[in-house]
Amino acid sequence: MPTFKLDGKAIPFEAGDTIIRAAYKHGIEIPHYCWHPGLSAPANCRMCLVEILPKPGQRPLTLDILALDPQSGEYTVKQKPKLQPACYIAAAEGMEVAANSSEHVRQARHDVQEYLLLNHPVDCPICDQSGECKLQDYWLEYQKTPKRMTDEPVHKPKAVVFGPTIVYDAERCVMCTRCIRFMSEVAKDPVLDMRERGNLNEIVVAPGRELDGHYTFMTEHVCPVGALTTKDFRFKARVWFLRTAASVCQGCATGCNAHLDYDPRYNKAYRYRPRDNEAVNKYWMCDDGMLTYKEAHDGRIVGASVGGAASSMAKALATARSLFAGVAPASVAIVLSARHSLEDNWAMLHFATVLLGTQNVYFSRRPDGYNDQILIHADKNSNTRGVMQLAPGAKQLRALVDDVGARRITHAIVLGGDAPVDASALATANVVAIAAHEGPLTQIASVVLPATSWAEHAGMYVNAKGLRQTAERALLPLGASRPAYEQIADLAVALGFARPASKLSQIRTQLAAGVGTDPVSRRGSALVV
Amino acid sequence: MGDVNRSLALQGSEQGYATTRLDALLGWARKYSLFSYPFITACCGMEFMALTSPRFDVSRFGAEVPRFSPRQSDLLWVVGTISQRQGPVLKRIYEQMMAPKWVFAFGTCAATGGFYDNYTTVPGIDKIIPVDVYIPGCPPRPEAVLDGLMLLQDKIQRGERRPGVVKPRIDPAQQVSELVRLRRSAGDPRALLPALREEKRS
């Protein structure tokens, strides 16, 4: 692999890599605003300027400048090396690049930073970006000087509503055009552009359009400063109080990797951020997906209920016991859920096949929905593939409806509340539901036990590509909810069976043995089927 | 005191007797003869010293007599941080005191645990014993303590046991609004700089 030298350090690169990308892959950050690993490089922020040393024997590339001589107060012509944007110059074998080591580069960074802050409003206290803002980080690293300009800064439009989700603040904008490039290159919807020049320069939406579609949130996340903010997160939390968990989006079968940001003080989730994973979602997520963090709180079941009335866990289990007293396993149906983790489903399946000994295995899922060629998958369940791998013979829920109609099934133990078909017919059966969210099945269930959502226990999910990924736990269990595998274990005990495995570690070992996959990695690993 | 004075004035002292309600008389007698038990543990003790010293002279309020036996005292000054280890001692001492007894939470640590929000500090002595008057401050100025003492005397007179808190003499919110007004009034904020600096000096 060819290498070049950055500050005397050898950096390997692949043909076509720019200097900044090679350094980025190597874990070295060259300061930048406009460059983004997933987007084209306009080289317009000038923050990544580096000095490329001349080859031996060649004369350096220089500029003539007028330098002020402090003694005489005269301007004299001096020469200074011509700096070049690292995001645009392709790395070449044996190339010698000076970044931190070059005093010219440090000066250039300082000056660029100072220019960017020239008209910046004093917004940090009210800005959602503060705490994760490039302007702040780079000031401390590369500028460190107070303001010299004493004039009134240029004022530009603030709080411009770009669309249903995004608000734009022109004064904070550094004109990196990341949002423009994202909309045109990734979202394939070039609705944003830049108008005017110099001080009047600002981002605008195409006339007659507004910033809508399925990828508007990403514009906020690619924004290196606080210019673009989402109406959803705006003024909701300060980022330095948030902690983050490496999670997996539950919106659809794509299984985008995401950071779930939550506030441990209030045990509340606040937002999803995309988590880089070249194999799945690269650097992006869709709006619907990013909003699924709300499902950690909305429509949750946080207490047991019997016949629709809230009850204690003990009473619910007792009721389930009486319901299932003397029932033949053949007439009991087990319903897996495409929205619960592998562990939950494994526990349910294990209960069905090993303890109960029934073959009536079905699975429930959310109905399909919108899809596109970028990220969004039609299957709106995060774990359909996983259930298919666990129980290839599992039947669709429609079959269960028919069986219940034909009185072949009188009892059902259901994981998850979703149903792609009209499930009201199931009301004639005695249904015990273990679910995290409200759904058609929990409506008709006689007993409902509260389970934790993906945000409250670690779990594994297999996306449409067959990639198995783990989501870390973020929150503490809400209300009386507990992980589904624990609820299943309790239910099994209540129904008179020996207590099955109810520890995550046990389940995972048996799961790994059972399904025969290579060990789980957070970034997702291809599944051997 | 008020009732007694008034009745004396009405009846005229030559008649040699005064009429008042017994509880009022008792309250009056009690509030000016507080025998205090200084349960001093920490920093606030320094201010407690200052309180007893000539400049602030708590004896003006009849509360200067320290009794280091809980059985002889009826006002418990909890002065300073109470650690978990200290907790049982405090409870024991409180239980040994004779009724009627009152408790001062002297300083933020005694009132809430202060910024020692950790494994060893009791987050406020009201977790362990009832408190009559909370005196915030880290440590509170003696003036604030005297405020609290007067507050307590008033409560004793009225025979009221609901906890009370010493409020700041100046409302911070008011000061803030004043600052905001200043800030708004000036076109260029930098013009304010010298004025504010002066203000700070004076």
Place this chain on the structure above:
Amino acid sequence: MEALDLELDAGELELPAEPMHLNMGPSHPAMHGTVRIVLELSGETIVKADVQIGYLHRGFEKMCERGTWAQVFPYVDRLNYVSPMLNNVGYALAVEKLCGLSVPDRCQWYRMALGELARISDHLTCDGAMAMELGAFTPFLWFVKAREMVWDILEEETGARLTHSFGRIGGMAEPPTPDFKGLCRAGLPKILDLVEEGERMLLRNRIFLDRLENVGAISRADAIALGWTGPCLRATGVPYDIRKAHPYLKYDEVDFDVPVGTKGDTLDRFLVRLGEIRQSKRIIEQVLERMPDEGPLNCDDPRVVLPDKMAVYTTIEATIQHFKLIMEGARVPSGEVYSYTEGGNGELGYYLVSDGSGTPYRVRIRPPCFQITGGLSKILEGRMLSDIVPTFGSLNMIGGECDH
């Protein structure tokens, strides 16, 4: 009738004398509320004394690992709460040593002046309280009155009577007020007069002297081996004063003596403290001469020093700087350092470990009176019960610092 036969054998005359156990504190007027001494007495003689501390353990070192480097200042204030400014300066010096910073001369002089004022208040409190516990209430009132005068000056400077939180990494919170020197020059003589007065009342009092002299004496070697420092060590005749032995700030440029005792008993400790009050006065007077009235107070390093408040309100650069320093904390280069200064009770050391983040990885304080109190039981055993109060008082055990 015949006379009573009084020839009893010796055994019957002896009274049964198993040792009596006495529990002193933690809530005892002389125990500062935070120490408990479990005594084993035979008659009035102390056979064994088990000194138990920890009643004021407030988790200082654990709390420091939760905030930023600057957020430690309020905690160090409350370690030795009789001389908070010395702790402030000590901690600031420690962090600056770790950052490789040095503050401007003006700040160094200023720190010295405030520190010595704090030392005066420390010794006044100790001697005064000790006298009071021996029943001499009037000198206590005198000393506290003098301490009030010291606090007036400190309050004028810092805005707080006791817990100033005035130190900062790389400087102080505020420059000296214009009339700082005037206040000191006016106040110090009065303070010294009061000290003289109280001193006269005590040192001509036979009871007082008899209760101090040859009580709680300790030899040099023992004191050193026990790790004693400060006045308690100097009372034994060891002239170990960090301001002389390892000068910091500008102590090598001022002229002062180190008062030492001879016998290392309670009286010596009392006198050494009185002597140090006078030395502190000398130091302050010299500082006032040499401290410049103008010039920068804080070192200009934007990575640790907060910007001007008005600039924060008006310019984005200062806002960012302020934001970074407050929310993330000043980044202190990783490493470990032990920095020591002469505190009110002796060597006040800070052992800091940094992992390069804005938060201390470990802040260890070396509280002088921890070891001093540790030696208490040794000098008590064999003494009389009534010697506990003066001995303990003369050690100036400060709960906050002893129990961390």
Place this chain on the structure above:
Amino acid sequence: MSQLVLEKLRQRFGTAILETHAHFGDDTAVVDAGMWRTVGQFLCDDPDLDFDMPIDLCGVDYPERVPRMEVVLHLYSIAKAHRVRLKTRVGDADMAGAELDSLVSIWPGLDWLEREVFDMSGVRFRGHPDLRRILMYPEFEGHPLQRTYPADKTQPLVAYRSEAEAGTPLEKLEPFGPDEGMPFGRGGLPRVAEDI
């Protein structure tokens, strides 16, 4: 400061001195835990070194390292007016085998300090006259200054009053949460352990 101390230590003990440095002028030597007492005795006895005053002893916890607990001893010599910092590392992930020889017989002043390190960091000292807790109460479980001990986990000795008994809300109100005022960019609260 002069390198004398470190030089002598290196000569005398060689490989038992794991590493030495003098950052910020503080001479530091990391010694093998087994040699703790021997090195201490040498520092005290050697006429050129003559470290007669024990300054400080403390533990620094590095949960991710093995050995985990670093015990730091600061010494001073009144006569020679020089200092040294002596460090050693003991204990594995769950503090098993965190034991050291007590140096009380060399420097009596270490009596309380060793008790404190035992109390706060959980290092046991062999041969200490009475190794009791000193700052915390005997009923206390765990060692607060281990970084794995949650800062706000209390173990009250007396039962708190109930709200009904008190008649007023006793809980602290927001924003006095456990995470309040902590700067970001840091682990923050101890993560809730998975039920593994």
